[in-house]
Amino acid sequence: MVLKISLICISIAMLALIYRVIKGPTIPDKVIALDAIGINLVALIALISMLLKTSAFLEVILLVGILAFIGTVAFAKFLEKGEIIERDRNH
Amino acid sequence: MTEIINVFAGIFIAIGALLSLVTALGILRLPDVYTRNHAASKGSTLGVMSVLLGAFLYFYTLDGDYNSRLILAIVFIFITSPVAGHLISRAAYNTGIPMWEKSVLDELKDKEKHEKDGLKREKQ
Numbered sequence: 019m020v021l022k023i024s025l026i027c028i029s030i031a032m033l034a035l036i037y038r039v040i041k042g043p044t045i046p047d048k049v050i051a052l053d054a055i056g057i058n059l060v061a062l063i064a065l066i067s068m069l070l071k072t073s074a075f076l077e078v079i080l081l082v083g084i085l086a087f088i089g090t091v092a093f094a095k096f097l098e099k100g101e102i103i104e105r106d107r108n109h
Numbered sequence: 110m111t112e113i114i115n116v117f118a119g120i121f122i123a124i125g126a127l128l129s130l131v132t133a134l135g136i137l138r139l140p141d142v143y144t145r146n147h148a149a150s151k152g153s154t155l156g157v158m159s160v161l162l163g164a165f166l167y168f169y170t171l172d173g174d175y176n177s178r179l180i181l182a183i184v185f186i187f188i189t190s191p192v193a194g195h196l197i198s199r200a201a202y203n204t205g206i207p208m209w210e211k212s213v214l215d216e217l218k219d220k221e222k223h224e225k226d227g228l229k230r231e232k233q
Contacts, residue, residue, distance in 0.1 A: 020119040020122055020123055021122065023123070023126070024122050024123060024125070024126035024160070025126075027126035027127065027129060027130045028126055028129050028130075030130060030133070031129045031130050031132065031133035032133075034133035034134070034136065034137050035133055035136060037137070038137065038145075044142055044201070044206050046142050046146075046197055046198075046200065046201035046204075046206060047142055047145060049197050050136070050142070050145055050146050050149050050194070050197055051136060051149070053149065053190075053193055053194070053197070054132065054133075054136065054149040054153050057153045057154070057157050057186065057190060058129055058153060058157070060157050060161070060182070060186065061125060061126075061129060061156065061157045061160040061161070064160050064161055064163075064164040064179075065122070065160065065164075067164070068122075068164055068167050068168075071171065073168055073171075073172065073176060076176065076178045076179060076182075077178060079161070079178070079179070079182045080178060080181060080182050080185065083182055083185055083186050083189070084185070086193075087185075087189040087190070087192075087193050090196065090197055091193060091196055093197065093200075094193075094196040094197045094199070094200040095196075095200070097197075097200040097201070097204055098199075098200040098203050098204065
């Protein structure tokens, strides 16, 4: 019962974040909402894995967390410097 | 004993889901990028950590073993989520996204690096 109510809460939260991703006035708004969607997806996977009574999805939690972090760092660097991987080391 | 642990797991999961809902409310309602980032990084970190702690307790009572992947996920999210929030907020400031007009304090304004960046951007 608690699990289903929590699933509904997190689904509503993700819908609100998707609204912010589409609508968001500036690019950092969209990136912040996308990062929060990744974090909420971790919680969603944990809840589904508890509803199905299996611990097979727990690797997915780590993978999604790492991917969300790397994506946000890459977006931040791209917004600030215009490129993600810098080739020259002279500055 | 297992029932007590299950009750605690349920409480943790409910708190985490409510915190996620509050985070989404903050992202919808707050006025500018920096306040929204404040809501997103802190609120959702605590929410998902609480949900994962509840999942850890649940799987402990279900299987009887400690699930090290969940502990690793909790520690990883606790370290990286505020760092990501800080990075994107600083990128937003350096690219010149304006603050809310009722903001009262801008501590990065006097930093030398930012002035230099601003001059460079004005020349371009």
